[in-house]
Amino acid sequence: MNSGLKTLAASLAVGAALSLGLGGAIAAETPKKGGVLKFVVPAEPPSFDGHRETTFALVHPIAPFYSLLVKQNPQNSMDPTDIICDLCTEMPKPTDGGKTYTFKLRKGVTFEDGAPLTAADVKATYDKIIFPPADISSARKAYFVMVESVETPDDETVVFKLKYPSSAFIPALAMPFNFIYDDAKLAQDMHWYEKNILGSGPFQKAERQAGAFIKGTANPNYYEKGKPYLDGFEAIFAKKESLRVQAIRGDRAAIEFRGFPPQSRDDLVKALGKDITVQESDWNCVLLITPNHRKKPFDDVRVRRALTLAVDRWGGSQYLSKIAIVKTVGGIVFPGHPLAANKEELQQLAGYWPDLAKSRAEAKRLLKEAGIPEGFKFVLNNRAVDQPYKIVGTWLIDQWKQIGLAVEQQVQPTGPFYDTLRKKQDFDVSIDFNCQSVVNPLLDVSKFISEDTSGSQYGGYTNREVDELFNAMNQTDDQAAQREKMRRMEKIVLDEEALGFITMWWYRIIPHRSYVKGWNVSPSHYLNQQLADVWLDQ
Amino acid sequence: MHQYIIKRILMMIPTLFGAAVLVFFLMRAIPGDVCELRLAGTGATFDPDALRICQQELGLNEPIFLQFFSWIGGFFVGDFGTSMWTNQPIVSEISLRFQVSMQIALMATLVSIVISIPMGIISAVKRNTWVDYCVRGFSIAGIAMPSFWLGILIILGLLVGSQALYGEPWMPPINYVPIWVDPAENLAMLIWPALATGYRYSAVATRMTRSAMLEVLREDYVRTARAKGLVESVIVNRHALKNALLPVVTVIGIEFAFLMGGLVVTEQVFNLNGLGKLFVESVSNHDYTMTQALVMLVALIFVLTNFVVDLFYAWLDPRIRYS
Numbered sequence: 001m002n003s004g005l006k007t008l009a010a011s012l013a014v015g016a017a018l019s020l021g022l023g024g025a026i027a028a029e030t031p032k033k034g035g036v037l038k039f040v041v042p043a044e045p046p047s048f049d050g051h052r053e054t055t056f057a058l059v060h061p062i063a064p065f066y067s068l069l070v071k072q073n074p075q076n077s078m079d080p081t082d083i084i085c086d087l088c089t090e091m092p093k094p095t096d097g098g099k100t101y102t103f104k105l106r107k108g109v110t111f112e113d114g115a116p117l118t119a120a121d122v123k124a125t126y127d128k129i130i131f132p133p134a135d136i137s138s139a140r141k142a143y144f145v146m147v148e149s150v151e152t153p154d155d156e157t158v159v160f161k162l163k164y165p166s167s168a169f170i171p172a173l174a175m176p177f178n179f180i181y182d183d184a185k186l187a188q189d190m191h192w193y194e195k196n197i198l199g200s201g202p203f204q205k206a207e208r209q210a211g212a213f214i215k216g217t218a219n220p221n222y223y224e225k226g227k228p229y230l231d232g233f234e235a236i237f238a239k240k241e242s243l244r245v246q247a248i249r250g251d252r253a254a255i256e257f258r259g260f261p262p263q264s265r266d267d268l269v270k271a272l273g274k275d276i277t278v279q280e281s282d283w284n285c286v287l288l289i290t291p292n293h294r295k296k297p298f299d300d301v302r303v304r305r306a307l308t309l310a311v312d313r314w315g316g317s318q319y320l321s322k323i324a325i326v327k328t329v330g331g332i333v334f335p336g337h338p339l340a341a342n343k344e345e346l347q348q349l350a351g352y353w354p355d356l357a358k359s360r361a362e363a364k365r366l367l368k369e370a371g372i373p374e375g376f377k378f379v380l381n382n383r384a385v386d387q388p389y390k391i392v393g394t395w396l397i398d399q400w401k402q403i404g405l406a407v408e409q410q411v412q413p414t415g416p417f418y419d420t421l422r423k424k425q426d427f428d429v430s431i432d433f434n435c436q437s438v439v440n441p442l443l444d445v446s447k448f449i450s451e452d453t454s455g456s457q458y459g460g461y462t463n464r465e466v467d468e469l470f471n472a473m474n475q476t477d478d479q480a481a482q483r484e485k486m487r488r489m490e491k492i493v494l495d496e497e498a499l500g501f502i503t504m505w506w507y508r509i510i511p512h513r514s515y516v517k518g519w520n521v522s523p524s525h526y527l528n529q530q531l532a533d534v535w536l537d538q
Numbered sequence: 539m540h541q542y543i544i545k546r547i548l549m550m551i552p553t554l555f556g557a558a559v560l561v562f563f564l565m566r567a568i569p570g571d572v573c574e575l576r577l578a579g580t581g582a583t584f585d586p587d588a589l590r591i592c593q594q595e596l597g598l599n600e601p602i603f604l605q606f607f608s609w610i611g612g613f614f615v616g617d618f619g620t621s622m623w624t625n626q627p628i629v630s631e632i633s634l635r636f637q638v639s640m641q642i643a644l645m646a647t648l649v650s651i652v653i654s655i656p657m658g659i660i661s662a663v664k665r666n667t668w669v670d671y672c673v674r675g676f677s678i679a680g681i682a683m684p685s686f687w688l689g690i691l692i693i694l695g696l697l698v699g700s701q702a703l704y705g706e707p708w709m710p711p712i713n714y715v716p717i718w719v720d721p722a723e724n725l726a727m728l729i730w731p732a733l734a735t736g737y738r739y740s741a742v743a744t745r746m747t748r749s750a751m752l753e754v755l756r757e758d759y760v761r762t763a764r765a766k767g768l769v770e771s772v773i774v775n776r777h778a779l780k781n782a783l784l785p786v787v788t789v790i791g792i793e794f795a796f797l798m799g800g801l802v803v804t805e806q807v808f809n810l811n812g813l814g815k816l817f818v819e820s821v822s823n824h825d826y827t828m829t830q831a832l833v834m835l836v837a838l839i840f841v842l843t844n845f846v847v848d849l850f851y852a853w854l855d856p857r858i859r860y861s
Binding site: 040044046047052053054055134135136137138139140141142194195209210211212213234236237238239240242243246247249250251252253271272413414415416417418419420421422423424455456 | 568569570571574575576577578585586587588591592594595623624625626630631634635690693694696697701706707708709711712713714806807808809811815816818819822823824
């Protein structure tokens with residue numbers, strides 16, 4: 001083994017050990033105070049209002065300025081079910097048959113301008129998100145369909161009343177976009193937070209240069225005493241991936257929180273050796289294949305089943321993960337979540353069978369039965385983004401070629417791509433994706449419910465059994481019942497009706513400067529971005 | 539001359555109006571809109587009401603001609619409006635980027651002039667010698683190499699070279715600091731893109747200088763100057779060069795205008811927060827108002843640069859008379 005490969009292997013081993021939680025000694029290091037964390041962000045946020053936007057480009061530079069009511073545990077970020085208090089003092093146990101959640105708030109929390117943060121601010125925030133006025137855009141209103149009202153019996157108590165018990169409620173509350181805003185500012189102007197930043201988080205806004213950077217300095221009044229460890233942070237906008245990689249190599253930035261492809265990781269490890277640490281995780285984003293049910297022959301379940309049966313997911317995972325940010329084979333639920341299918345359950349589904357030859361023979365038989373001739377041509381609509389869209393698209397073409405289909409890939413920039421899916425609806429088969437923050441399968445699978453209720457299902461189908469299962473899962477907090485219904489829903493979606501298919505789940509690779517400590521990779525690039533626990537070992 | 543200047547200024551109005559009509563309708567011919575991109579672009583589920591409210595806020599559901607007249611009316615009274623993507627005033631969004639692009643354009647032009655004019659002259663004077671071949675090879679390489687590619691090589695070269703020499707990789711800063719705040723940091727960032735683009739830009743100007751000089755050196759008045767016994771340096775610098783500069787000035791003028799808005803990829807390679815980068819972002823975000831303002835700005839820069847170049851002709855060549 002040459003020295004470069006040795007360095008690569010050693011660094012990957014260290015990184016993997018850290019990711020798997022084996023780096024106990026390292027994790028136990030005493031945090032040092034001071035320093036400015038510089039990180040690169042691939043895009044600039046459209047506005048500063050988390051309630052309105054949907055992009056990670058908002059979360060990375062803006063989340064450090066805000067507090068949330070509850071959040072995913074930054075110290076146990078690989079467990080998607082570990083949700084802890086941020087502004088509240090204790091995670092509440094639901095009462096009233098699971099329909100009432102009472103949160104007690106921390107005392108003495110203030111906004112950056114010195115105004116005290118009270119229950120009225122939390123109520124105003126969630127009212128804006130859940131019950132926005134007619135002219136206010138709330139991107140995540142649909143995640144709170146179970147909420148009936150938000151009440152404030154006193155300044156330190158917030159009560160959420162639900163229409164029905166729902167396990168999806170707490171994960172929805174923990175979404176990193178739910179920044180707590182100042183009631184007074186919202187009362188003045190509901191659009192105020194689109195252009196201004198005023199929070200109670202670990203950092204305060206210092207400077208912004210449009211298109212270039214956002215800087216924050218430590219909040220001296222932050223309610224977690226002794227934190228943040230950093231003096232400040234600098235989020236630098238850099239669109240080109242190669243530049244972001246070189247910026248880490250040249251130490252112009254210490255980290256990029258979204259994720260790099262495997263090749264960039266290997267390049268950085270080779271160049272920097274022990275100065276780079278790699279953290280990796282399954283990623284709560286998935287590429288889907290959506291056949292257009294409005295168009296022949298994709299309205300025929302036999303054709304759709306043939307398409308999924310042809311795809312070698314187990315083999316593809318092995319090879320594609322070397323060149324693209326996809327890896328894990330899974331069903332409709334994020335792998336690793338208690339509601340997700342295990343390997344044995346997956347192998348019962350079309351397209352996941354362990355015997356590939358049998359699977360492809362069945363695909364050919366179904367195509368023949370449906371009257372599809374050898375060499376049948378169709379177009380795969382795809383997004384003009386390399387990672388992982390075009391790579392997975394090219395791989396799919398080869399998979400379908402194995403059963404005698406001749407597929408052409410049509411790639412479009414993001415705008416026209418979504419226009420095709422949402423308005424034109426004239427595609428044959430399309431790549432689509434679903435990318436979420438907090439792992440909340442009960443709501444995340446809304447992508448597969450009927451067209452008239454989903455809002456983001458582009459296949460154009462209606463299946464009321466799926467809708468009923470979705471509603472039933474969301475209206476119970478019995479996890480065993482949820483799991484059973486989820487399996488049935490998965491069987492219909494991926495196998496019996498082959499309504500839409502999963503390719504592979506994404507894989508998040510974060511190579512960062514080794515002096516960055518206290519930040520743990522999580523299953524989503526939206527999570528764990530308050531930076532209160534991050535410190536620099538310099 | 540005054541009449542000519544007024545006529546040229548009046549002719550700018552239909553040119554700019556034509557550009558305005560084209561950019562407005564071409565932008566809307568691209569499928570999709572800014573709201574759809576903003577909400578659906580991350581693949582997450584979103585409320586359909588959010589899409590309707592966003593389109594309403596931005597006036598995207600109004601008749602297209604109403605949108606056009608509202609924009610063009612604002613444009614002619616100097617109101618560029620707000621960016622559809624960031625909701626910030628377009629003037630403030632553009633002003634910082636303009637400063638970066640202007641500095642890069644000036645530095646690249648300077649690099650180009652310093653390289654191209656002496657090399658073009660030497661190449662013409664030493665025609666068909668090894669010096670001429672070297673200059674021509676150097677300039678053809680400059681034309682053949684895209685400046686962004688050269689930029690990537692420069693960054694990689696700096697990283698690898700500095701690591702080999704000093705043990706720590708070094709690359710230029712990726713955050714712009716105005717020259718009056720920190721001149722060293724500013725130049726450490728901008729000198730490299732200026733060299734990369736200036737080299738490419740000099741290649742065109744070198745070849746233009748060479749051919750213009752070759753033509754002028756064959757003129758009768760040059761032969762007369764030689765017959766009078768003037769030394770070669772005076773013939774070349776005083777008599778030939780000034781007359782050969784006319785086409786060179788045109789090339790430099792057009793390239794300068796191009797540099798102001800056309801460094802789309804090079805700006806991204808060096809993370810320059812200039813107009814080119816803003817252009818790409820606004821087009822990919824379907825930010826109609828921003829793209830329209832940028833196209834109009836670049837059109838205005840081109841029109842004004844051509845105008846200045848035309849005026850410069852008169853200074854260089856007294857035979858040119860505008861009436």
